[in-house]
Amino acid sequence: MEFEEKVKKVEHVFDGKIIDLDIETVELPNGKEAKREIIRHQGAVAIIAITDENKMVFIKQWRAPLGQVTLEVPAGKIEPGEDPNVTAVRELNEETRFEADKLEFINTFYTSPGFADEKMYMYHAVNLKPVKDELPQDSDEFLELVELSLPEVEQAIAEGLICDSKTLIAVMYWKLMQ
Amino acid sequence: MEFEEKVKKVEHVFDGKIIDLDIETVELPNGKEAKREIIRHQGAVAIIAITDENKMVFIKQWRAPLGQVTLEVPAGKIEPGEDPNVTAVRELNEETRFEADKLEFINTFYTSPGFADEKMYMYHAVNLKPVKDELPQDSDEFLELVELSLPEVEQAIAEGLICDSKTLIAVMYWKLMQ
Structure with a gap:
């Protein structure tokens, strides 16, 4: 056909x-x-970041389209012409104040191919440690860092706080790694 | 905060x-x-459908936003005021010509909460069989049914044919069920 x-x-x-x-x-x-x-859409990165205590790192923020607070994995828009690896290093710093020994590329996917070309690049941040130099944050972003164990993640999914596709993919990837 | x-x-x-x-x-x-x-966006349903031969059912179609053919799980838009269960039964019929003994609700998620309110309702179609009455298909949809084993699914992901968030969630759900 x-x-x-x-x-x-x-x-x-x-x-x-x-x-x-x-x-x-x-x-x-x-x-x-x-x-x-x-x-x-320019595309975006999303980052699976697991602490030494085996907790996943989430960003708590208000989402205007949903009219609610969510917990999502660290993520951010790719600037025009920017290498997604560079975006990932920057967003991890800005949103979590962590840096990683290595950002392993996992995969890409389209969030909603019926009506949008947004492409998501997913990375796994290996060996987290506090950043030496903090990058400035966006003035209209109000973020809070949250670290959750796997049972706490399951609870947040049940409560509807973890509710977006990239974060579910990150959580399922983490579960499949166990 | x-x-x-x-x-x-x-x-x-x-x-x-x-x-x-x-x-x-x-x-x-x-x-x-x-x-x-x-x-x-009105929201949509997506359906995990596994055949008796342990193959997952996919729809091959052109995606204008991506400019490429994709393999995605059966899915479709919810009509205004419609119960997502009803949408799921209809889309499974229209797109695959299967019906199920039961459509188990799995979860909901937002595909791209940074800029869209599209909510996806995911179902698992239990015990597939051919439909008795075929519903009419949309005149501007050109679809082909494809059934893939798990190794074939992994290959299609590597080739970029399976490349959207709801389908990756469906595949990971299937893997976690194994």
């Missing part, structure tokens, strides 16, 4: 700080046309 | 078929204001 949709026209609807929105007119495999709503 | 951001103003920027876009002006915990770009 032929699957490819050929892009005939792109309309830029919105240019934002985090996301842009395009409407694409595409030709379907049967020759008909359809509209596709596409969110463009 | 106080985390809540109070919504002061909502600007509707775009109303689409799949997504809407709002710009919210929020008051931060320190009293300052910030803008939040928020994608509104």
